[in-house]
Amino acid sequence: MPVTDTSYPQESVWILGDQLSTRHPGLIPGRRVVLIESLARLNQRRYHRRKLVLIVSAMRHFAAELRAAGYEVDIRSAADFLQGLRDHVAQFGVRHLVCMAAAEYNTRQFQQNLAAELGIAVTILPNTLFLVERYPPSRSPAFMEPFYRAMRRQTGLLIEPDGEPTGGVWNLDRENRRRYDGRPVPSPLRFPADEITRQVIADLAHRCPDAIGSADTFDLPVTRAQALAALGDFIAHRLADFGPFEDAMSADHDILFHSQLSPVLNIGLLDPLETASAAVNAYHRGLAPLSSVEGFVRQIIGWREYIYYRYWELMPALLAANAWQAERPLPTWYWTGETRMRCMSCVIRRVLRNGYCHHIERLMILCNFALLAGIQPRAVNDWFLESYVDAYEWVVTPNVIGMGLHADGGRTATKPYLASAAYIDKMSDYCRGCFYDRKARVGPRACPFNTLYWHFLIVHETTLRANPRLGPAVLGLQRITPTERQEIVRQAQELLQRLDTL
Ligand SMILES: Cc1cc2nc3c(=O)[nH]c(=O)nc-3n(C[C@H](O)[C@H](O)[C@H](O)COP(=O)(O)OP(=O)(O)OC[C@H]3O[C@@H](n4cnc5c(N)ncnc54)[C@H](O)[C@@H]3O)c2cc1C
Ligand code: SF4
Structure with missing residues (x-):
């Protein structure tokens, strides 16, 4: 779709860093494009450096491709989105700004106030990136x-x-x-950093000094062609x-x-x-x-579409949901992987290194432990938002607060995903070689997942019995003697006092 002139000199389309689609509904020949690298947004949290590089590099590649197709593109760095848009509007004499509804709550609110902030007409188009x-x-x-x-x-x-x-x-x-x-x-197809990505890595080293992780081995797809190649590689292999x-x-x-x-x-x-x-x-x-x-x-x-749908249905209350009244802080080893629990250590180190682990590890290792240990949902949510290359509030919050922690009272998932070492051992090789004993519920080497799992069932027995999908798990309590119950509760309480030392 080559474009040779600006047919709408007073119009621009603002494309967000998570909307890099050539099918963006606001992208029409002759309309100018603006992309903003907002310092405030990039530093809103201590994000994983691979994620920041992914977004900024993909934005710069997208801008280059649009220019090659004939679009006039203004890609600019600014203190925040508003400043960037104000500068853009002033420089180009823009009277009408078009954007696609943001996937995340706060940015969509921001878009809704833009006309008043900028003093020009703003059109917000429906988000076409989601099937729902x-x-x-x-x-x-x-x-x-x-x-x-x-x-x-x-x-x-x-x-x-x-x-x-x-x-x-x-x-x-x-x-x-x-x-x-x-x-x-x-091995998945890898995409070593090109000149644009290397420049982004260098720029972000200064602009985002607090980001976590490293981008030295960055190799993710950053263009549409590379994304299609990654899809083809997955399908074929x-x-x-x-x-x-x-x-x-x-x-x-x-x-x-x-x-x-x-x-x-x-x-x-x-x-x-x-x-x-x-x-x-x-x-x-x-x-x-x-x-x-x-x-x-x-x-x-x-799942992906359902999660997005639930997010919009449950926000903004979802962020504060805490159905199990879990109030403990996140153990410090979530930021280092330094724990004797081999499953947690392997998965956390993997996340800190790559900004990635797969679904079952997110759900049945990381969230499962946080649920059993009564960690504050908001703290777990924050950790997920900061640690992953694919993390955005629309996908993290329903998955963590809804599915993983069941803190939304069951609006997202029909049951809490709870598991002891028996499940982890069945589905992984983590337990062999672990300091803890995967079979023991109590005792000095008892796996903390076991002690905390049975403790959770004991403490929440009445609530869990009311959930038909958890009946068999709660029935397991009948096989535990009163003496062992007491021992589990005592040991769990002791563990919960010293989570940082596990
Ligand atoms: C606690 C928790 C946190 C999560 N955080 C994120 C996140 O920050 N970003 C993210 O994209 N996904 C998240 N997910 C969903 C899922 O774990 C990841 O999408 C998936 O692991 C990404 O790896 P993949 O592309 O190799 O997935 P695959 O296993 O290859 O699955 C294919 C695709 O399905 C989609 N998908 C599968 N399950 C889900 C789901 N529950 N929600 C949304 N999409 C899904 C993803 O787009 C994924 O790429 C989370 C899930 C849980 C339980
Ligand atoms: S024994 Fe427990 S802590 Fe160790 S790897 Fe297995 S489930 Fe994890």
Whole structure:
């Protein structure tokens, strides 16, 4: 779509760093583009340096591509968004600013006040980066499964001409719970830093001095072409094993058969529908079994969209939700990985190094421990927001406060995700070689997950009994003698006093 002149000299479209899509609805030939590298936004938290480099480098590459296509692009560094927009409006004589509704609550509020702040006309277009904004549900779905089925029907993905799901079932989760068996894991395609990215790394070293982690080995996709190549690489080499090993965890493998596409999906370089469709095409070409393809499609058009939908339904109250009245501070080793719990240590070090670990480690290791130990939801949420390359409030907060900690009273997930070492040992190789004894509930080497898990069931027995999906877990309490109950409670209370030393 080559553009040769500015047909709308008084109009600009402001594109946010997580909206880098050439299908942005405000992007029309002849309309000027403005992108702002806001120092305030980049330093709003101590973000992971890989994430900051990803966003700024992708913005600069996007600007270069738009210029090559003929657009007039103003990409500028500013103290904050407002200052950047004021300077842009003054410099170009802009009378009408167009933007796409932000994915995050505060930025959307900011957009709604922009006309008054800038004293010009502002148009906010619907956000087209999420399918749920394209196909809004007719009524609020009770939970993820009905939402997902409606989304399958709307998109037609894995739906037969008679309207039934391909393979006759909607959900093949039961086939997707294997422990990793040591088979070779193909390395994901990597994208070494080019000249633009190296400049970004150097710039951010000064502009974001407090960021955590390192970007020295930065290798994430930063352009649309690279994002498509990463998608193609996943489909060709890892999708087939994605399903069976979706829940598996390994000390030796950071990614296993996951896609690692969330960083590019979340900044608009990939579209969710094209991503899920690519997997479905692979199924039709015989490249991957239905269990893997359905599992992947469910993550993209099911979970991802459902989470976004819940975020907008529950904000801003969600940020303050604390249904279990959990008030303990985050243990200090969440920032170092220095704990004798091997699972926690491996996963936290992985996150601090790469800004990434996969879903089950986020849910069943990191959040599970925080839930069992009664850590403040807001503190856990903050840790997730700062530590990951793919972290944005719309996706972190419902996943952490809603799904992981069940602090929203069950609005996001039907049950709290609780597990002892038995689950972690079943799905990973972490327990072998751990200082703690995965089988013991009490005693000097008892795994803290065990002690805290049984303590949680004891303390919250009445509430948990009321949840039909947790019945079997609570029933397990009947096999514990009163003496052992007392011992669990005593040891748990002692552990909870000294979480930093575990
Ligand atoms: C406590 C917790 C925190 C999380 N924080 C984030 C986050 O900051 N950013 C983020 O993008 N995802 C987050 N997720 C969801 C999920 O863990 C990641 O999207 C996924 O691990 C990213 O790795 P991947 O691309 O290799 O995923 P894959 O396993 O390959 O899955 C494919 C895609 O499905 C989507 N997806 C799957 N599950 C979810 C979900 N629950 N919510 C949203 N998208 C989903 C993602 O886009 C992902 O890229 C979180 C989940 C939990 C339980
Ligand atoms: S024994 Fe407990 S702390 Fe150690 S790796 Fe297993 S679950 Fe984690």
